[in-house]
Each structure stands twice: as C-alpha cells, then as structure tokens.
Amino acid sequence: MEPAESYGPATFRPAVVSDAGRLADIHIRVLMVTYRGIDPQEWLDSLPQQLIERETRWRERLSQVPVDVVHVAEVAPAGLVGFAVGGPARPPNLGYEGELISLYLLPEHQRRGIGRELVRRVARSLMERGLRGMLVRVLTANPARLFYERLGGRPVGVQTVTIGDQPLEETVYAWRDLDLYFAP
Numbered sequence: 001m002e003p004a005e006s007y008g009p010a011t012f013r014p015a016v017v018s019d020a021g022r023l024a025d026i027h028i029r030v031l032m033v034t035y036r037g038i039d040p041q042e043w044l045d046s047l048p049q050q051l052i053e054r055e056t057r058w059r060e061r062l063s064q065v066p067v068d069v070v071h072v073a074e075v076a077p078a079g080l081v082g083f084a085v086g087g088p089a090r091p092p093n094l095g096y097e098g099e100l101i102s103l104y105l106l107p108e109h110q111r112r113g114i115g116r117e118l119v120r121r122v123a124r125s126l127m128e129r130g131l132r133g134m135l136v137r138v139l140t141a142n143p144a145r146l147f148y149e150r151l152g153g154r155p156v157g158v159q160t161v162t163i164g165d166q167p168l169e170e171t172v173y174a175w176r177d178l179d180l181y182f183a184p
C-alpha cells in the first residue's frame with residue numbers, strides 16, 4: 001500500500017461497462033475490511049469466490065438502460081479507487097424518494113474527501129432525475145455512520161437486514177432537502 005501523499009488528486013466520472021472488473025474487486029476488498037467483526041466471518045470469507053459472478057452482474061447493470069447512477073473516483077497512478085451507487089429508494093422508503101445504495105472506497109484512499117464528493121455527485125444525479133430526498137442504510141455497528149452525520153444526514157429509523165443468515169441492525173440516515181447539503 002502506497003502512502004496517501006504519493007497519489008494524485010481524485011477525479012470523478014460516471015462508471016462505464018469496462019469498469020466492471022475493478023468495481024467488483026474494490027467492492028469485495030472493502031467489504032472484507034469494513035465488516036470484519038460485524039458481518040459473519042463465513043460470509044466475508046466467501047466473497048473472493050464471488051469475483052467473477054459479481055463482475056458479470058456489474059457488467060449487466062452498467063450495460064442496461066440505467067435505473068441507478070454509478071459514480072467512480074480515480075487517482076493516479078492507482079486508477080479506480082472507489083464508487084458510489086444511487087437510485088430510487090427501496091421500500092420501506094420512509095418518505096424519501098432517492099437512496100444512496102452503496103459507497104465503497106479502498107482503505108488507503110479514505111479520509112481525503114473522496115467519499116464526500118461521491119455522495120454529492122450521487123445526490124445531484126438523483127435530483128436531476130426528479131427524486132426528492134435521499135436515504136442511506138448503514139449497519140449500526142459501522143463507524144461510517146459518523147461520516148453520514150458529518151454530511152448532515154439525520155437518523156430517521158432503524159431496520160433489520162439479514163447478512164449470511166444473521167439479522168443485523170441498520171440505521172437509516174436521510175436528507176430531506178438535497179440542494180441544501182449538496183450544492184452544485
């Protein structure tokens with residue numbers, strides 16, 4: 001792992017089909033680090049075997065008429081280092097029409113403002129699609145909760161998600177007026 005100062009500034013763009021392999025790889029790598037001690041270890045250990053299958057799913061998702069928006073962050077010389085996905089909120093949506101569905105950054109590129117910019121880009125894309133408000137579901141045990149609070153997200157509920165047969169609590173954070181928090 002290179003020290004953070006050896007990387008250039010981040011640039012951002014919508015994802016393209018040829019990003020599929022890198023997106024699957026980043027997703028698995030960050031899941032394995034972030035959810036150690038939170039998600040069932042057996043489930044985490046099974047993730048690398050899903051690489052090809054997940055790459056195929058990314059390729060299909062990015063090839064279709066987009067329902068969701070996918071933004072990626074790149075830095076030189078590493079290339080793609082993180083991504084965020086947004087779309088119409090899945091039920092129960094608690095009255096918020098948009099959802100930040102996922103957000104993953106390689107550990108060595110965290111805490112450099114890249115996550116904040118990816119969320120801003122997703123929020124702007126949701127607004128452009130006419131969706132009002134945005135929520136995000138985050139495992140209550142994940143310290144990323146504090147990141148969403150820093151971005152002005154309000155806790156609006158708790159829900160249960162099942163990961164690898166284990167029920168886990170998620171906190172739902174939300175923004176009602178996206179323009180207020182995520183300026184152009």
Ligand SMILES: CC(C)(COP(=O)(O)OP(=O)(O)OC[C@H]1O[C@@H](n2cnc3c(N)ncnc32)[C@H](O)[C@@H]1OP(=O)(O)O)[C@@H](O)C(=O)NCCC(=O)NCCS
Nearest residue numbers: 103104105110111112113114115116138143144146147150
């Ligand atoms: C959560 C995540 C996307 C944040 O991205 P990031 O680029 O590291 O965050 P930023 O540098 O943009 O931080 C924005 C602000 O949040 C704060 N912040 C970020 N992560 C934080 C944390 N874990 N705890 C407390 N504050 C945090 C930063 O200090 C910064 O505060 P500032 O306004 O005072 O400058 C990134 O850490 C990540 O990918 N984590 C692993 C995957 C994950 O948990 N994803 C979320 C799943 S719901």
